[in-house]
Amino acid sequence: PGEKPVKVIVSEAGASVYSASERASREMPDIDVSLRGAASIARRLQDPLAEIVKVDPKAIGVGQYQHDVDQGALGRALETVVEDAVNAVGVDVNTASSALLAHVSGIGPVLAEAIVAHRDKEGPFATRRKLMAVPRLGPKAFEQCAGFLRIQGGTEPLDASAVHPxxxxxxxxxxxxxxxxxxxxxxxxxxxxxxxxxxxxxxxxxxxxxxxxxxxxxxxxxDPRPSFATATFMEGVSEMSDLKPGMMLEGTVTNVAAFGAFVDIGVHQDGLVHVSEISDQFVKDPADVVKTGQVVQVRVLEVDARRKRISLSMKTAAAGKAETAAARPERSERPRPATAGGKPTAVKAEP
Missing domain, CATH: 1.10.150.310 (Tex RuvX-like domain-like)
Incomplete structure (x- = not known):
């Protein structure tokens, strides 16, 4: 009682792809496609990794030039990144879906389905060694996957750790x-x-x-992942019309490109922090300074409602003013009109 609900923005990238997939129809057979997408987005807030692995990484939007590179090489690289992330965090073998288990080293889709089927039939695994009872999970596969699988509340305390058997x-x-x-x-x-x-x-x-x-x-x-953090959006700012130049806001980086970073500030349009506005220092590559999901402080520079563009800056206010002053020539340096005999001379425009 008395606690104020916190508004959290969750990326919907790839949710529509999942909602229309065969996996979604198996998991939520009696639910409309649009509602499946909503459920998936809510699950992302509860356990992002477990839910996002159900979507092809390419459907999430992984970069500015993802459609211009070799799709096979991109797919393999993305699969490696997903597998590394899953293995680094670890997987609870008694609660994980087959989609999550499939990304554990040594398992794959077929073995993942076999593990879930065995778990559903025989009950939770009491120890890691019990995994050897799963059909087609031999000594080699066990050697590869055991260190990444966790068993909470089992008979062997080490099974809940990353220590390999x-x-x-x-x-x-x-x-x-x-x-x-x-x-x-x-x-x-x-x-x-x-x-x-x-x-x-x-x-x-x-x-x-x-x-x-x-x-x-x-x-x-x-868990090697950092504590959950979300941007605190300003009260009363929910539309572009609520934005005013000079406002200081908190937002979440949604995408990073060569020319800058896009930031969600709680309105229906992401703002752009141009590469020249990311830092008080020179920035060659925005990815060196910011990353997707990072919570940042930004200042509103300009709002173009007609073109639906929001220009933002991460520079300190003092640095922005200093740069503006440096770009403006001193009074004595400003160009004067051409004169002849001390009188201004009219300059005829070129045709």
Whole structure:
């Protein structure tokens, strides 16, 4: 009670593609196509990665020149990026959809469907080792995928971490050296930092690997993604007509191009921060300074309602004024009309 609802803008890029897909019809068979898209957008706010993997990355809009490059090479590159992101975050094998599991190293679409089918029939997996009971999931596939799959509340605490089952013996040695049980040691940063990682290094598990294991035990199952942040839009600003030059607003970067960055400021049209207005310093490539999803402070420079264009600046107000003054010639330097004998001379225009 008393808490004010927060307005959050969620990108709808690719939602229409998903809503008309076979996957959407399987997941929401009794719902209208337009409502499927709305549900997908809402799910993106709850768990962006789990929902966006259901859409072909090319349908999201990945850059200014995406249609001008080799589509096969682009598809492979995007697939690699998605797989890297999924593996870096980790996947809860007992709750993940087949679409998300398919992007885990060593699994793929066929095995992902087999894992979900086995889970639906036999119930949640109690340990990572139970995955070996899934048809067609052999030792090689298990070796590749196990470290990226998480099991929360299982019988083996390490299954909820990024420690690979092959490294469990090293973790056991660390626990013994600490003189505590595993559940107590996990998350105990002072104790773990007091251990010498060199004493646990063996053939096959060098010093870098041991350090990674210690770091994971210190923060088990940590999510590498930053905390959720959203722009706070100004009250009373919801249409282009509400904008006035000089307004300071908060917005979210929606796209970055060679000529600048587009920013959502809470109206129905994204504003453009030209590359020359991104910083007080010279900027060669906007991508070096801003990225999609970043929350930024902007100043309204100009609003063209007829052409639906909003010009924004990320420069400090002082820098903007200084630049304007520098561009305007001093009084003594301003051009004077041509004179003859001290009198102004009329200049005839060229035909």
């Amino acid at each position: 092959e490294a469990y013996p090293i973790a056991t040695k660390i626990v013994a050296a600490a003189g505590k049980d595993l559940a107590t040691l996990m998350g105990d940063a002072p104790t773990l930092r007091g251990l010498d990682p060199r004493q646990f290094a063996v053939d096959g598990f060098g010093l870098p690997t041991v350090k990674d294991i210690l770091a994971e035990l210190e923060k088990p199952g940590r």
